[in-house]
Amino acid sequence: MAATIIQTNPTPFAVPAIDPVTLDIIENALRNARTEMDATLVRTAMSPGIREQGDAFPLIADPAGKMIVGQFGSFIDGFLRGFDGTIEEGDMILLSDPYSCEGAVSHSNDWLVLLPVFRSGRLVAWTAMFGHQSDIGGKVAGSMPIDARAIFEEGVRIPPVKIYARGVYNDDLIKLIMHQTRKPDWCAADLNALVAACRVAARRVDEMCGRFGEDVYVAATQALLARNHRAMKALIAQSVGEEAVSFEDYVCDDGVGFGPYRIKCTMRREGDRVILDFEGTDPQSDASINFYLNENMFKMFFGIYMIMVFDPQIMVNDGFYDLIEVRIPEGSLLKPKYPAALSGRTHALGRIFDILGGLLGQRTPEFLCAAGFSSSPHLMYSGRDKQGEWFQLFQIGFGGIPGKPFGDGPDGHSLWPGFTNVPNEFLERYFPLRIERYEALADSGGAGRFRGGNGILMSYRFLASGTVSIHDDRWFTYPWGVNGGKPGMRARKILEKADGATSIVANKLDRLAVTEGDQLHFITWGGGGWGDPLDREVDLVAREIRQGLVSAAGAKAYGVIADAEGVVDRSATEALRARMRTTANETLLFDRGGSIDELRTRCFDETGLQPPSQPVWHASVVDDAVAAE
Numbered sequence: 170m171a172a173t174i175i176q177t178n179p180t181p182f183a184v185p186a187i188d189p190v191t192l193d194i195i196e197n198a199l200r201n202a203r204t205e206m207d208a209t210l211v212r213t214a215m216s217p218g219i220r221e222q223g224d225a226f227p228l229i230a231d232p233a234g235k236m237i238v239g240q241f242g243s244f245i246d247g248f249l250r251g252f253d254g255t256i257e258e259g260d261m262i263l264l265s266d267p268y269s270c271e272g273a274v275s276h277s278n279d280w281l282v283l284l285p286v287f288r289s290g291r292l293v294a295w296t297a298m299f300g301h302q303s304d305i306g307g308k309v310a311g312s313m314p315i316d317a318r319a320i321f322e323e324g325v326r327i328p329p330v331k332i333y334a335r336g337v338y339n340d341d342l343i344k345l346i347m348h349q350t351r352k353p354d355w356c357a358a359d360l361n362a363l364v365a366a367c368r369v370a371a372r373r374v375d376e377m378c379g380r381f382g383e384d385v386y387v388a389a390t391q392a393l394l395a396r397n398h399r400a401m402k403a404l405i406a407q408s409v410g411e412e413a414v415s416f417e418d419y420v421c422d423d424g425v426g427f428g429p430y431r432i433k434c435t436m437r438r439e440g441d442r443v444i445l446d447f448e449g450t451d452p453q454s455d456a457s458i459n460f461y462l463n464e465n466m467f468k469m470f471f472g473i474y475m476i477m478v479f480d481p482q483i484m485v486n487d488g489f490y491d492l493i494e495v496r497i498p499e500g501s502l503l504k505p506k507y508p509a510a511l512s513g514r515t516h517a518l519g520r521i522f523d524i525l526g527g528l529l530g531q532r533t534p535e536f537l538c539a540a541g542f543s544s545s546p547h548l549m550y551s552g553r554d555k556q557g558e559w560f561q562l563f564q565i566g567f568g569g570i571p572g573k574p575f576g577d578g579p580d581g582h583s584l585w586p587g588f589t590n591v592p593n594e595f596l597e598r599y600f601p602l603r604i605e606r607y608e609a610l611a612d613s614g615g616a617g618r619f620r621g622g623n624g625i626l627m628s629y630r631f632l633a634s635g636t637v638s639i640h641d642d643r644w645f646t647y648p649w650g651v652n653g654g655k656p657g658m659r660a661r662k663i664l665e666k667a668d669g670a671t672s673i674v675a676n677k678l679d680r681l682a683v684t685e686g687d688q689l690h691f692i693t694w695g696g697g698g699w700g701d702p703l704d705r706e707v708d709l710v711a712r713e714i715r716q717g718l719v720s721a722a723g724a725k726a727y728g729v730i731a732d733a734e735g736v737v738d739r740s741a742t743e744a745l746r747a748r749m750r751t752t753a754n755e756t757l758l759f760d761r762g763g764s765i766d767e768l769r770t771r772c773f774d775e776t777g778l779q780p781p782s783q784p785v786w787h788a789s790v791v792d793d794a795v796a797a798e
Contacts, residue, residue, distance in 0.1 A: 172252040178290030182232075183384040187392050195377060195389040196484065202373035203227050203238040206298060206366040207587075213362035216303040216355040217599075218563050221591040225300030225363070229370050231390040232292045235487040236469075240587070243465055243487050244281055245295055247271030252329045258287040259336035261364065265305070265327040268320070268507050272461035275518065276511045277326050278302050278312055280360060284367040288378050293387060296370035298363045302356050303563040306349040307512075309679045311549035311563050311638055315424035316679065317457040317510035325349035332364075351551075352561055394488030401489035404475050405443055408533065413437040416527035417449070418540070419765070420502070420516045421645035421781065423456040424677030428781035429645060429765065430454060430502055432520055436528045445471065446496040452786050453505035460517035462503040464495040467521070474525045513677070516642040519544040519584050523648070526571070527759065530651065534758060539621055540648035541571030541657060541696030544641055545584045548691060550683075552635025554601045560633075562600050564591050566641075566691060569614045569622035569657050571648065572699030578622030580609040580718065581693070601633035610658070610692060612723035617654030617698025618705050623718060624658060624693040634684045641676040643694035644776060647762035654698030655726065656762040661776060663690040673777035701756065702727045703746050711735040 206227040214220040226241040234245030247270040248262070256262075262283040267275050274281050281299035285292055305312045307324035317323050325346060332339050343360070347353040378386045415435040422428030433449035445467070453459050468490050476483045497504040502517060522542035530537025546566035554560055567590060570578035583589075593604040606628040614621035639662055647656035665671045667686030674681060683689070710727045713719040714735035721733050728746035730738040762768070772780035 172249045173255045174285075174292055175255050175257040176287070176291050177258075180291065182291070182387045184391075185385055185388050187385065187389050191381065191385065192389055192392055195381065195386065196393060198373065198377055199229055199238045200484070202370045203229060205373065206296070206370050209366045209369045210298065210300065210362045213358065213365050214300065215358035216352070216563065217591045217595065218303050218565065219300045219359050219362065221595060222565055222588050224565060224588065225298060227366060227370070228295075228297040229374065230295040230297065231394070232294065232387065234295055235394060237390050237393055237486050238484070241466065241469065244270065244273040244297055244299065245283065246465065247273040247463060248283060248329060254329075256285050256292075257335055258285070258290075259333060260285060260331050261333035261367070262329050263327060263332045263360070264329040265325070267461045267511055269328045272463035273466065274299055275461050275463070275466075275514050276313070277320065277323050278305055278512065280327070280363065282360070282363040282367050284371055286371045286374050288375060288383055291383060293378055293383050294371070294374045294390075296367040296374070298366045300359055300363055302350070302359060304351045304356070304561060306351070309638060310351060310551035310561055310636065311547075313457070313512035313547070313549075313638070313640065314510075314679055315457060315513060315638070315640070315677050317512060318455060319508045320510055321508060323457070323510060323512040351559070393484065394486055397483065397486045397488035398492070400483050401472060401475065401492055402441055405438065405441065405492060408475065408529065409436065409438040409443050410532050411438050414528060414531045416524055416531070418520050418524050418527065419646050420458055420520055421642050422677060423454045423458045423781075423784070424513065424675070425456045426782055427454075427784040430458065430784065432502060432517060432524060434524050434528060441492055443471070443493045444496070445493065447501065447503055448496065448498055450498060450501045450503055451784065452500055453502055453509050454784070457510035457513035458502070458516055459505035459509045459511050460503055460514035461505060461511055462497060462521070464497065465490060467495050468493045470521060470525060474522070474529060513640060515545045515547065515640060519642070522584070531758070534652055536574055537651045537699075537758075538573045539571035539578070539615065539617070539651045539654055539697030539699050541569050541578055541621060541694070542584050543568060543643040543648050543694055546660070546691070546693050547638070547640035548629070549638040550600065550602065550629070550631070550635055552633055554633045560600055560635075562596070564596070566627065566693055567625050568643070568660070568693035569624045569648070569696035571696040572615065572617045572619040572621045572650070572654055574619075574699065577620045578614065578696035580614070580623040581625040582622060601631070603630040603632060604628070605630050605688065609718060610695070611717055611720045613658035613695030615648065615650040615655040615657040615695060615698030616702035616726040617650055618700030618702065619654070619698065620705070621648065621650065621654070621657045621696030621698045624660065624695040627691045629689045629691065631683045631687050631689070632685055634682075637681040637683055637689065638679045639674070639676060639681070639691075641693065644676040644778065645768060645772060645781060648694050648697045649762070650697035650760040651699055651758060653701040653756040654760065655702065656760055657695030657697050659776065660694040661692050663692070664688075665690065675778065697760075703749055707737055707742060711737050
C-alpha cells in the first residue's frame with residue numbers, strides 16, 4: 170500500500186548546476202516562507218495553545234517529501250507509504266491518527282495538513298503544518314486522559330483523508346469531525362489556520378519556480394540536502410565513536426500508580442553511520458504515556474542536537490537521514506502496539522532530549538548538557554462560568570532549562586525554543602481565573618559553575634467551579650546535573666482550598682474538582698547544573714540573590730555566605746569554599762540525586778507523594794517485545 174502521485178507532466182527534473190548566489194537566495198527565501206507560515210498561523214488560529222503558544226510545526230519539503238526547512242522533521246514519507254490513494258493537483262490531506270503515518274504525528278490531538286504543490290503538471294514540493302488541537306472529544310476535556318487504556322478513549326482519530334479533492338472542499342467531512350469536539354469553534358479556526366499556512370508556503374514556492382524555473386528550484390533543494398549531508402557526516406565522524414556508549418533515563422510514572430519507566434539508548438558509529446538502539450527500553454504502558462517514536466523524527470532530534478551544539482549555522486533538513494539508523498523494539502514504550510493509548514506521550518518525548526544529551530556528551534564532557542528538557546507541563550481547566558457558558562483552557566507550562574558548557578540554563582523556558590507562554594492578561598480576560606503569582610522559583614535550578622534554569626511557580630486562583638487535569642513529570646526522578654553540577658529541584662503541585670486547607674496532588678491526574686476560591690500552586694522542575702558550584706563567580710551569586718533567583722540559604726550550595734540583600738561576607742565565603750573543597754566527594758559526570766531505590770525510600774518525605782510501584786508487565790507484551798528483539 171502506497172500513495173500514487175498523478176502528474177500530467179511526468180517529465181523528470183533536469184539537474185542544472187546551481188551557482189552559490191542562486192542557492193543562497195533560494196535557501197533564504199525558503200527560510201522566510203517557513204517563518205511566514207508561522208506568522209499566518211498565529212494570526213488566524215483561535216486556541217491559546219496555537220495562537221499564543223505556537224504549538225505548531227511547519228515544513229516545506231522536496232517532491233519526495235524530504236524536509237528542506239522546518240522544525241520537526243518530515244511527516245511525509247510515512248504518510249506516503251501508508252496512504253492507499255492518489256495524490257493529484259488541487260488535493261489537500263488531513264490526518265491525526267499516529268498509527269496511520271508511522272508516528273509522524275504522535276498523538277491524535279495533533280492535526281496535520283499536507284499540501285502537494287504542483288506546477289506545470291509536475292509535483293515540485295510539499296508544504297505541511299501540524300498543530301495541537303485543544304480538544305478532540307474523548308473521555309476528558311482536553312482529550313488527553315491519563316488513564317486511557319486504548320487510543321479510542323482519546324477522541325476523534327482522523328485517517329489520511331482529502332479535505333480538498335481536485336480543489337473541491339469536503340464540507341460534510343469537516344462537519345463530521347467538528348461534531349466530535351467540545352470546542353468546534355477553536356478547532357475549525359485552527360484547521361483553517363493550518364490550511365492557510367500551507368497555502369502561503371505553496372505560493373512562495375510557486376513564486377520561486379516562476380523566478381528561477383522548476384528545474385533550478387528543485388535542484389537547489391537537492392543541493393541543500395546534499396550540503397547538510399556533508400556537514401553531518403563530518404560532525405558524526407568528529408563526535409561519535411565506534412565504541413558503544415549507553416544512557417538511560419526514566420519517565421517517573423504513568424499516572425495510574427506505576428513507574429518509573431526506563432528509556433535506554435545505545436549509540437555507536439559504524440563507518441559513516443550512527444546506530445541508535447533503544448533495546449532495554451521498558452515495554453509499553455497500559456496507560457497513555459506511550460510515545461510512538463517515528464524513526465525519522467528521532468533522526469531529526471539527533472541532527473538538531475548535533476548542529477546546535479557543534480555548528481549552529483547549518484540549516485537543518487532531512488539530507489542526513491541515511492547516516493543514521495534507529496532501532497526501536499516493537500511493543501516498547503517507544504513503539505507501542507495498536508491500539509495503545511498515546512495522548513500522554515509528552516513526558517517520554519521530553520526525556521528523549523535529555524537522553525540525547527547524556528549520550529552525545531559522554532565522549533566529549535566539555536560539550537555535555539545537564540538534564541532539563543524533561544517534560545512539557547500541561548494544565549487543563551474546564552467547566553461552566555457563572556453565566557452558564559462552557560469554558561476550557563489548555564495551557565503548556567515551562568520548566569528550568571539545563572546548565573550548559575557556555576552558560577546558565579534559562580529560567581522558566583519551554584522544551585521547544587519557539588514556544589511562548591500564554592500571557593496572564595489573556596488568561597484572566599478569557600477564563601474565570603486569576604494569576605496570583607508567576608515567578609521563577611529561587612534555588613530550583615541545580616547549583617553549578619553554570620546554574621540550571623529555575624522552574625516556575627504559577628499560582629492559579631479559580632473563580633468558578635470546574636475540573637482540572639495536570640500532565641507533568643520529574644516529580645520522582647531529578648533532572649540530573651553534570652561535570653560536578655547538582656540536580657535540579659523536582660516538580661510538585663499543591664492545591665490550596667478556599668478554607669486554607671492544603672494538599673499535595675499528583676503531577677499526572679484527571680478530574681480534580683476545584684471550587685470558587687481554590688488555588689493551585691503549579692511548580693515545575695529546575696534544570697540540572699553544569700560544573701562545580703564552587704567555581705561560580707561570587708559576585709554573580711550575590712547578584713542573583715538580589716534578583717530573587719537564588720536565596721541566601723541557597724547560596725551556600727555555591728560556598729557563598731551572604732545576607733538577603735546579597736551582601737557577601739568575603740572572609741566567611743573563602744573559608745567555607747576551602748572547607749567544601751577539602752571534603753568534596755569525587756566529581757560525578759552525572760549526578761542523579763540517588764539511585765531509583767534511594768528515591769523510593771525518601772520519596773514521601775521529600776514530595777509528600779507515595780512512590781510509584783514497579784510496573785507489572787502483562788506476559789503477552791513482554792513475550793512480544795522479546796520476540797521482536
